[in-house]
Amino acid sequence: MKSVIISGGSKGLGKALSNVMGNDGWKVLTFSRSIEESGNEPNGSVFTMRADLRLDRDIVSVVNRANMLFGKTDLLILNAGTIMECRNVLESTVADLRRLFEVNVFANYYLMRTFLEANPNGTVVHVTSDAARQHFPGWGVYGASKAVMDFLIEAVAAEEGNLKAFSIDPGDMDTEMHRIADSSSDREALQSPEAAALKFYEKLKEVLRIE
Numbered sequence: 001m002k003s004v005i006i007s008g009g010s011k012g013l014g015k016a017l018s019n020v021m022g023n024d025g026w027k028v029l030t031f032s033r034s035i036e037e038s039g040n041e042p043n044g045s046v047f048t049m050r051a052d053l054r055l056d057r058d059i060v061s062v063v064n065r066a067n068m069l070f071g072k073t074d075l076l077i078l079n080a081g082t083i084m085e086c087r088n089v090l091e092s093t094v095a096d097l098r099r100l101f102e103v104n105v106f107a108n109y110y111l112m113r114t115f116l117e118a119n120p121n122g123t124v125v126h127v128t129s130d131a132a133r134q135h136f137p138g139w140g141v142y143g144a145s146k147a148v149m150d151f152l153i154e155a156v157a158a159e160e161g162n163l164k165a166f167s168i169d170p171g172d173m174d175t176e177m178h179r180i181a182d183s184s185s186d187r188e189a190l191q192s193p194e195a196a197a198l199k200f201y202e203k204l205k206e207v208l209r210i211e
């Protein structure tokens with residue numbers, strides 16, 4: 001049986017993906033700031049823990065907890081992320097950039113490093129966005145933060161011979177993050193996080209070459 005840490009399991013894609021993978025035999029530990037703690041009794045096959053990605057000590061606790069529960073952890077999915085209401089790059093402030101980069105880049109970087117120190121044979125998957133590769137008006141600062149993390153993931157994979165690290169784009173989803181960014185978008189046109197999680201898991205298995 002395989003084990004995974006998924007960041008941001010209180011809602012949206014992280015919650016749905018935790019359930020999909022838990023139901024497919026993975027041992028899952030997911031965390032966020034608002035999630036209800038499972039303690040030593042998983043909800044189904046998903047352990048939950050309250051932790052804030054922005055706090056180094058919380059990241060260390062998450063990685064240690066997963067290895068206590070699972071012995072070692074095979075996979076890290078960097079799913080948690082943050083956004084702001086869409087505004088053009090020149091209408092954004094340095095504080096906006098700091099807030100988005102703090103979670104989407106610095107905290108993700110520290111979680112990846114801490115995870116790989118504890119699990120040198122582990123695999124890392126970053127949940128990215130099409131906004132990291134294309135310019136959509138208003139999404140530039142967010143897209144830049146996702147692009148930086150994509151680049152770090154590619155660099156790590158290139159530098160560390162045997163290490164597997166990838167980014168996967170789940171596509172647009174009807175989640176709180178999307179509503180914060182653009183409350184006027186047509187929600188009917190967006191996929192549900194549950195549907196996105198099923199597709200994401202199929203892509204993940206393809207990339208990891210697992211059945």
Ligand SMILES: NC(=O)c1ccc[n+]([C@@H]2O[C@H](COP(=O)([O-])OP(=O)(O)OC[C@H]3O[C@@H](n4cnc5c(N)ncnc54)[C@H](OP(=O)(O)O)[C@@H]3O)[C@@H](O)[C@H]2O)c1
Pocket residue numbers: 007008009010011012013014031032033034035051052053054078079080081082103127128129130169170171172173174175176177178193
């Ligand atoms: N929605 C889209 O259309 C879309 C499209 C492409 C890519 N993505 C990417 O998909 C991923 C998931 O997004 P989503 O739409 O599912 O967002 P969401 O519903 O807003 O969920 C975000 C998750 O991240 C957690 N989180 C945020 N800040 C955190 C922190 N400091 N510490 C710990 N957990 C934190 C939140 O939990 P708490 O609030 O409880 O901490 C929540 O569980 C993100 O990486 C996003 O960039 C989204």
